[in-house]
Amino acid sequence: MTVTRRGLLSGLIGCVAGRALANAPLSSPRPEARAGFVQGSMPVVARAPDALIEAAGLGGEVTYLVADARTGLFLEARQGHRPMPPASTAKAITALYALEHLGAGYRFETRLIATGPVEAGRVQGDLVLVGGGDPTLTTDDLGDLVRALAAAGIRGVTGRFRVWAGALPYIEAIDQSQPVWLGYNPAVSGLNLNFNRVNFVWKRNGSGYEVGMDARAKRFAPKVYSARVTVAERSQPVYSYKNGGRVEEWSVARRALGKGGSRWLPVRRPDLYAGDVFQTLARAQGVELPAPEAADNLPGGTVVAVHRSADLAPILRDMLKYSNNMTAEAIGMAASSRRGVESHLASGQAMGDWLKARADATNARFADHSGLAGASRISAVDMVQALVELGPRAGLKGLLKDIPFHDAKGKRTTAQPARVVAKTGTLNFVSTLAGYVSAPGDTELAFAIFTGDVARRDAVPDAQRERPDGGRDWIRRSKRLQQQLIERWVAVYAA
Template sequence: MTRLTRRFILTGMLGGLAGQALAEAPMVSPRPKARPLRVATVSAAPAEDLIRAAGLGGRVGFVVADARTGLVLEASDADLPLPPASTAKIITSLYALDHLGPGHRFGTRLIATGPVSGGKVQGDLVLAGGGDPVLSTDDLGDLAAELRKAGVTGITGRFLVWGGALPYLEAIDRSQPEWLGYNPAVSGLNLNFNRVNFVWKRAGSGYEVGMDARDTRFAPQVYSARVTIADRSLPVYTYENGGKVEEWTVAKGALGKGGSRWLPVRRPDLYAGDVFQTLARAQGAPLPAPEAVGSLPAGTVIAQHGSSELRSILRGMMKYSTNMTAEAVGMAASVRSGVTSHVASGRAMSDWAKARAGVTTPRFADHSGLAGASRISAADMVRILVKLGPGGQLGGLMKEIRYKDKAGKPLSHVQVLAKTGTLNFVSALAGYVSAGGSDLAFAIFTGDIARRDAVPDSQKERPEGGKAWARRSRQMQQQLIERWAAVYGS
């Protein structure tokens, strides 16, 4: 661990960061000169003691710097690359904004390959995805209504679905258990974050089960995925991709009285087509079963849905940490540069960060942070926050984290806008702190990689000791932030 000394704090600059930051054109007014360290007027435990008391094992790297100048105020293992977990979405947001623009909208279209005559499309109807990561069942319901308004009551040809706007990814991280809803497929045609709702309830000595795609106004039954009950205790779930139908089994011993759970979808194009078929039928426009196509047929757009603006999508992604959204927007940004695979897209985002912020350690295996193989140092994350965050208005995308003191009262003198990140025995927090008129940028990365790698597959959803470990890490994060507010708040 780096020894925290007054000399280090006063002279510790992130190699050239302050110079780079000051070389940028001011966004509002010229940045002030770096302030000297202010001696704390309240008691604040040394950072090393806080880390030691947390008893996390593994490694802890952190940096806190003046958010305006980049002057490093305190650091420990600053240059050690560690898994960023979902704080990687900070980089993804900036990457997507830079390549797509804050006002970018994703479009989902209905394309007719022939004219409409007598209420019927004389040819095929294509549901063509545009990479929209937040397309919902309600959106498809509205699109079905638009189809009916266009006078369509049927088709003479096929009902096709196309998801080729983005490369297909069967699962974000193949090392994760099959049934985790936050690890779905990604394609150019996505629906409900590519999750299907599994519902069960007691019925006599057995259960009634079903799959639906419920939203606020519509809750159609799903036919492209189905579940059967198996008379066993473990494993809780099994999965098989049957081609046109995704087959799940669930252990009877795990069901209890009843409930529901979102399960991941591996064929999002067929899932979206399945749901749209039901919604179109309800509008008086029956369609045949959907068929996936690899290339987009030519035709005329007869109805379309546009997503909300990218900036709004990113705000929701940062708030709820939706992995599928991160993968879709990151991949969409890379496609603009001719990238054709998710692996190459992770590399492209890494190279972009290095070039734009002058950093060296980013190595992203994905855009969401779900893959444990991704790495970045706390020093480089802070460089990015200082150099790129203000221009990308990153603070407006981050959610406020409200801390309380030991008596349960809010810490009103400290405002934290940050992104959290959690994997098994990995915890991260990065963002901005405002206290007493001072604006700080920080990153705290903690990872016990050996312990994470040792977790058996059967415990990956809830590893033994994982909850307590994460709680201690969050406590340490708060203690560090309170320390910085006390020592560096002016």
């Protein structure tokens, strides 16, 4: 008898959509041997998962699947085919996608191009800051480019100072449904700086406030002129925004400021922001440049300085550790550009198509590469298949972060029954976890756990998007459930 992987999988997961595998068969026909994912016996287990889920009281849906990481053998599942919001676990798929299309040693380049010769210390033409899509470019990196420019004897230009951001498609915000002031939802383009965030600083001065914008990094903290902020006599909204073209205009409610502080706000014109900061840094080193102008096309000329990013692998490690959305979008789009994809939306779709072809994913669709968009969906089955089939060859396990265990009081415990390396994901009333478990007896598991109350998430008003009522406690209970499920799997399946 010939059984297809997809047909077998549908039968198996259909059986476990109810309570804790209560109706699952003791064994199932196995497909012909082949490299990659394997389905097989699924033991009937106790009702403990239902009891844990009920005690968590999350509402919405809880789905999961755990498999033998070496063979792909499914061990236990709950609604494994149900598409769920992946939140930031989508970044694990983005990492796999980028590693296949760009390679672990890929490096982004940011260049300075002179469109004419240099005579008497001046470029006879334009100087162009050319972005290569680097998501990690900082103010300090621009400072190093300025230093290289000055070292080459360049002190000015006869033409224009231009910036080019066409290496990647531009989007004004990763998720247009999010409130405009959220720093984790900036623009993305081929020229990015400081994760496309600007630092808003304020300090009480008598009866008023001193406010400003800077682009601080470790060594440099230049004032920013491409964004400005004013204080408004209002209580709500806390922030308002207007894109004025060359200058981004912010206002902040006076009553929200307190004595002083700082906060990163998103940048919507990262090309002009980078040009603004570069011009200020250049002036400080004796290089006079006019105000930056956006270049529609990449001009020809001579490269006079280059900044190269770190290799892709450590960039991905940081992306997965710190869950930076802009990094994920830039890297995902850079990978898609290798396939001729020219838009952000099409890039997410291309990643879903790739996952279907490479890991037989049938319930994955991506609206972005970071998981920030609530429209993205993936099933536990599809996620685990990617971890088992694609993860080992890509070295994904070595890029994921360790997940510590906590006791009932929330304190980190050293009595951890197994090592877990995984990617976490959090949206309002959505909490996800996907990765690997190394347990006693040489047991290696791959798993995905998705919890989400989508209706409750959709009902959160804009004013509470950062801290919705009940959100923190909901996430705490979800993470506790995730740990309990892993502890149970270790107890049941570790030799």
